[in-house]
Amino acid sequence: MAETIRLEVSRYRPEVESEPTLQSYEVPYNKDWVILDALNYVKNQIDGSVTFRWSCRMGVCGSCGMMANGEPKLTCAVPLTDYDPTQPIRIEPLQFFPVVRDLVIDMSSFLEKLSNVKPWIIRDDVEATEAVEFRQTPVELDAYKQFSMCINCMICYSACPVIGLEPEFTGPAAIALAQRYNLDSRDKGKEERMDALDAHEGLWGCTFVGECTKVCPKNVDPAGAIQLYKMGSATDYLKSMLLPWGTK
Amino acid sequence: MASYSCDLLIVGGGGAGLRASIAAAEARPDLDVAVVSKVYPMRSHTVAAEGGAAAVIKSTDSLEAHAYDTVSGADWLCDQDVVEAFVDEAPREMVQLEHWGCPWSREPDGTVAVRPFGGMKVSRTWFAADKTGFHMLHSLFQTSLKYKSVKRYDEWFVSRLLVDDGRCAGVVAVEIATGEVHSILAKAVILCTGGCGKIFPFTTNANIKNGDGMALAYRAGAPLKDMEFVQYHPTGLPATGILITEATRAEGGWLVNKDGYRYLQDYALGTPEPKPVHRTMELGPRDRLSQAFIKEQERGRTLEGPYGHYVNLDIRHIGETVIDKKLPFVRELCLKYANLDPVHEVIPVRPVVHYIMGGVHTDIHGATPIAGLYAAGEAACVSLNGANRLGSNSLTECLVFGARAGRAAAEYVDGAPAPGAAVEAQASDEERRLRSLMDKTDGTERIADLRSEMQSTMEESAGIYRSGDSLAAGAETLGRLRQHARHLKLEDRSRTFNTEFISALELDYMLELAEIILRSGEQRTESRGAHQRTDFPARDDDNFLAHSLAYRNDDGSVRIEYSPVTITKWPPGARVYGKQ
Known part of the structure; x- marks a missing residue:
């Protein structure tokens, strides 16, 4: 008989259960599969009611983040062969989010946080330059490029100890995206964006444990973004002490 | 059943849908614009496009050259007035996206870099490394957040267009998180739901690419154009x-x-x-x-x-x-x-199956033959791509024709009457239909089994090379599968985030579209671009320099008609590659 592996999948239907339970499924230990393929095998062949989000299956749409054995993972980017087939893989919804159903989290809070940091180019002279591109050298591009690689998969939120304690915290991905625009040579909205960030709780609770950066499947460095932000804010604070007429 | 309303509703939040929403919000800040999408917009499949987006920007290039490459690449089945409008507006759209923050790769002097691309005789493909679609989608999505007049219905699945007296008046949609059925009334609707690659077994397309908008439009009475033209990308x-x-x-x-x-x-x-x-x-x-x-x-x-x-x-x-x-x-x-x-x-x-040139028939403004119904992007067939799309034209197409549809629909809503009473009755009918499917307990057929049989049938019968026999055999199998699909076995009894139920609706769309692809292919007895008939190996301009239009008959069968191709400057000629 072909080799198999057991998935222990968190099941939760809010209209029926008050607490999630684990349900076990035996699936082929296919060496070409990622975790998501194994879940789709369950959905297609064993139990059509197992519920999770997925779409691109190539690590770019950001839909399929889940906890695998307690670690947040993008399940389409993790081969089954990373796991020992004699032990089950426990699949649970990303932690620190409300659960809608089975492996599906409610991520609406992130959408709000993202909007709050104004993740768009802010400048008021666009009319005058409508016909031509803004110049941006490769060096200027590199200054923010890595922060633009965020796929909004929510894995960093699930790894962030501050989010665990303080769900209102703007969080790693949204701050990284704020910095993505702050560092863009075409943008003139840094101060406006910083005000929005300052208005929200939690940032100063970040202890630079850097879990967000460690787990990011796209090698974004949200911890670095937060550090940059704190340094910027601290500098502004000092300036406002030393220069009472303001920092502008 | 709750009822929501807006002035202009866009179905789909990918490149075309987001561009349309911004265009409408900018043209008419007073309008209530809404985007309804079955996934969060940044999950849309635009995200997976890699290579780039074409637009003339360098002094060595010309609009004429971009147009000729597109026309010859299309094997002359595109409408040349559409191609001319496209190449003309493409640079402005790309610069606009640059102003919205898209991290285009650059030359050392800071100007936008371009790379060569298949079928293009000048380098004109803008790129953001090899994640162009990802960066375009996120730039568009993040920019769209600043338009407060644009409301989003994230993770709602549209199951029906409401059409009264020949006018589109909104949609019925399932709120996936709750399973509730709602109507969203609108004076105009733009379909930007992407392609239908999941009809085939081996595809670059994401799980969400089920041709939703095409099936919705077709069932509402709009024709689907040039559906026999399915693009295989050579490298998967x-x-x-x-x-x-x-x-x-x-x-x-x-x-x-x-x-x-x-x-x-x-x-x-x-x-x-x-x-x-x-x-x-x-x-x-x-x-x-x-x-x-x-x-x-x-x-x-x-x-x-x-x-x-x-x-x-x-x-x-x-x-x-x-x-x-x-x-x-x-x-x-x-x-x-x-x-x-x-x-x-x-x-x-x-x-690997990558793209469908066909789609909902629209004019140059994105308008379908149904008043108030528009379409843009891969879901539409504005006739830019003809029988074969050139790589890097489709991302630009989403921008140019998304914007055009957004502006045209925003203009249209002023004169549009309020939805009539018949719309409410249609919405109730649709709610009953969905409820009875949700509550169905006596089915025997697994969704996954029917889906994979449909997919393998399509590969065998309508692959890179087809014949009258293969297409007819495929259609026969599909007829049987559609019978079986009436008896789907649904195991998920929950109303909350029921993805099995959504898959059942998607399968229903795909089965209908699969048959249209086969029937359109059967009737085109020539070979052109991506439609290669082993039994009719030559291009036949006398009979088939024409768009196929698939209509739905009252009994559910497909009727194919043809409409002429628009030629402006480039009479049909030989496609010559390898020497200039």
Whole structure:
């Protein structure tokens, strides 16, 4: 008989259960599969009611983040062969989010946080330059490029100890995206964006444990973004002490 | 059943849908605009586009040249007035996206960089490394957040268009999180739901690409145009169908057969040079390259692996520095999904279903024949791409025609009457239909089984080469599958985030579209672009320089009609690649 592996999948239907339970499924230990393929095998062949989000299956749409054995993972980017087939893989919804159903989290809070940091180019002279591109050298591009690689998969939120304690915290991905625009040579909205960030709780609770950066499947460095932000804010604070007429 | 309303509703939050929403919000800030999407917008499949987006920007280029490449690439089945409008508006749209923050790759002087692309005789493809679609989508989505007049219905699935007295008046949709059925009334609707690659077994397309908008429009009475034209991209990873971008070849990659021979030279695509040459060899158009693969396979010169025949894509000579700078995603995908490093190893590839040239028939403004109903992007067929789309024209198409549809629909809503009473009755009917499907307990057929049988049927009957016999046999099988699909076995009894139920609705859409592809293909007894009939191998301009239009008869069967192609400057000619 072909080799198999057991998935222990968190099941939760809010209209029926008050607490999630684990349900076990035996699936082929296919060496070409990622975790998501194994879940789709369950959905297609064993139990059509197992519920999770997925779409691109190539690590770019950001839909399929889940906890695998307690670690947040993008399940389409993790081969089954990373796991020992004699032990089950426990699949649970990303932690620190409300659960809608089975492996599906409610991520609406992130959408709000993202909007709050104004993740768009802010400048008021666009009319005058409508016909031509803004110049941006490769060096200027590199200054923010890595922060633009965020796929909004929510894995960093699930790894962030501050989010665990303080769900209102703007969080790693949204701050990284704020910095993505702050560092863009075409943008003139840094101060406006910083005000929005300052208005929200939690940032100063970040202890630079850097879990967000460690787990990011796209090698974004949200911890670095937060550090940059704190340094910027601290500098502004000092300036406002030393220069009472303001920092502008 | 709750009822919501807005002035203008956009179905789909990918490149075309978001561009349409911004265009409408800018043209008419007083309008209530809404975007309804079955996924969060940044999950839309635009995200997976890699290579780039075409627009004339360099002084060495011309609009005329971009237009000619597009027309000849399309095997003359495009409408040339549409092509001219497209190439003319493309640069402005791309600069607009630049102003919205898209991180385009740059020249040392800070101007936008361009790369060559298949079928284009000048380098005009803007790119953001090899994650162009990802960056475009996120730039559009993040920019869209600043328009407060745009409301979003995230993770709502549209199951029906409401049409009263020949006018589109909104949609019925399932709120996936709760299973509640709602109507969203609107004076105009724009369909931007993307393509339908999941009708086929081996595709670059994401799970969400089920042709929703095409099926919705067709059932509401709009024709689907040129649906027989399905594009196979020549280079997908054999196990998964993951796209290896054409940009690999634009940067100098070679396609070689089992002997290491650059076999494209045997298929009227020119002679091999060490460096990439525009419109030549590996930079020929996708239809020709995919067809060459099949011929090479028939000659026994491909390789065979656990996932079928393949050839090798060799980018080793490009070198690690350029690969990491310009093709980092390709390297990441190969390492993660093919267990190889393209810096040191060749990449096994084979043709893979990528795109459908056909779609909801629209005019140059994105308007369908149903008043108040518009479409843009892959869901639409505005007739830019004809019988074969050129790589890097589709991302730009989303911008140009998304914006056009957004503006046209915003203008239309002023004169549009309020929805009549019949709309409410239609919405209630639809709610009853959905409820009875949700509550169905006596089914026997597994969704996954029917889906995979549909997919393999399509590959066998309507692949890179088709014949009258294969298409007819496919249609017969599909008829049987559609009977079986009336008895779906639904195991999920929950109303909360019931993805099995959504899959059932998607399968229903795909089965209908699959039949349209086959019927459209059966009636086109010629070979043109991506539609290659082994029993009719020549192009037939006398009879088929025409768009097919598939209509739904009252009994549910397909009726094919034809409409003329618009020619402005370029009379039909031979497609010549490999010499300029």
